[in-house]
Amino acid sequence: MKILLLLFICFFAAGTVSARQDTTWLTYASPYSPNHPFSHADQTWAKWVEKESKGSIRIKPIWSGALISSEHSLLEVKHGVADIAYIAPIYSRGNTHLLRIQTGFYSGAKTFEQQVDLYRCLAAVFPEYTEEVKGLKILAVQGGTLAGILTSSRPVRSLDDLKGLRIRVPTEMLNMMRELGADPISMPMGDVYSALAKEVIDGVVAPLNTLKALHFAEVAKYYTRLDVPRGAYPSRAIGLKRWKTLSESQRDILEASIPVWEAAMSKEIVESDISGEEEGRRRGVKFIDISPSDQKRFDDLYITDGLENAKALSRFGIDGEAVFRQARRIADNIKINNAVICGGN
Numbered sequence: 001m002k003i004l005l006l007l008f009i010c011f012f013a014a015g016t017v018s019a020r021q022d023t024t025w026l027t028y029a030s031p032y033s034p035n036h037p038f039s040h041a042d043q044t045w046a047k048w049v050e051k052e053s054k055g056s057i058r059i060k061p062i063w064s065g066a067l068i069s070s071e072h073s074l075l076e077v078k079h080g081v082a083d084i085a086y087i088a089p090i091y092s093r094g095n096t097h098l099l100r101i102q103t104g105f106y107s108g109a110k111t112f113e114q115q116v117d118l119y120r121c122l123a124a125v126f127p128e129y130t131e132e133v134k135g136l137k138i139l140a141v142q143g144g145t146l147a148g149i150l151t152s153s154r155p156v157r158s159l160d161d162l163k164g165l166r167i168r169v170p171t172e173m174l175n176m177m178r179e180l181g182a183d184p185i186s187m188p189m190g191d192v193y194s195a196l197a198k199e200v201i202d203g204v205v206a207p208l209n210t211l212k213a214l215h216f217a218e219v220a221k222y223y224t225r226l227d228v229p230r231g232a233y234p235s236r237a238i239g240l241k242r243w244k245t246l247s248e249s250q251r252d253i254l255e256a257s258i259p260v261w262e263a264a265m266s267k268e269i270v271e272s273d274i275s276g277e278e279e280g281r282r283r284g285v286k287f288i289d290i291s292p293s294d295q296k297r298f299d300d301l302y303i304t305d306g307l308e309n310a311k312a313l314s315r316f317g318i319d320g321e322a323v324f325r326q327a328r329r330i331a332d333n334i335k336i337n338n339a340v341i342c343g344g345n
Helices: 002-021 037-052 071-079 096-103 112-125 173-178 189-197 241-246 247-284 290-315 320-337
Strands: 023-028 057-062 084-086 135-144 145-149 166-168 183-185 203-206 222-228 234-241 286-289
Touching: 023 112, 037 057, 037 247, 057 247, 071 084, 071 135, 096 166, 096 173, 096 290, 096 320, 112 135, 112 222, 112 247, 112 320, 135 241, 135 247, 166 173, 166 189, 173 183, 173 290, 189 203, 222 290, 234 247, 290 320
Parallel strands: 023 057, 023 084, 166 183, 166 203, 222 286
Antiparallel strands: 084 234, 135 234, 145 203, 145 222
């Protein structure tokens, strides 16, 4: 009996080794927890890849920032800390000057799909988009729903109420929020909960889904429905060195997975906005509408400030104004066609 058992173990072990030899394992790292909407989309993508590859590719997820950081994610993936990861060029420290600022050029692109299409229009024309992610193969571009203003200390009923508030904002909004009298700062979204809880900041520009997905409803009291435009950026990537080690068929599968990943993100983000508002109401968050005149004032200031930020890119040798004007032509055309046409008007 012992001999038969040993033979069975040896046979099973041999089979396991054989299976592993036929499978390429790829680590996937994310700063978000496995229950975050972004991570749900990541899991949908991983299952699709494993099914389509018939087990040739297997994904090993590592969640909650255990392997990569938001600030250094591009370098970490480029150098193989993780095979594939969520990347955040909008928070990256160094050499993503255009990618950080261009997210402020998308006013008028209101849906995830419109934002991603507009990004690809710009990336096809301006080489800096590719240069700033050199060493990476981009596997997904991410847009999002429009953000509002979430505060803990006092409600924002008009733009004048922003005066004196220390508020976390996207990088492209730093100057305009100063003009409105706020004290804006930039930080990774993963750091915002503790900053709100400790009263380091008074509020954050964030979409509805963060009320549940990042538990902001636990530490904030007011959500102001100011439509803050949202830009797109490359958000999932594999290191180019690792990409080149894969077989042609494996690369083809990962190429084919790009629209699958983006569609999963769009679905999860839209659904999470609904559940985020429900969570906010359950926890007593007060929802505040902004006046049409304040919304127009904000929109005009946002576009004006976007142009100034674009011009400032010249110090890095980037013709940001050309990128801005192309983005505005395409975004303005969305109002006419309800679709992104790369040529603009």
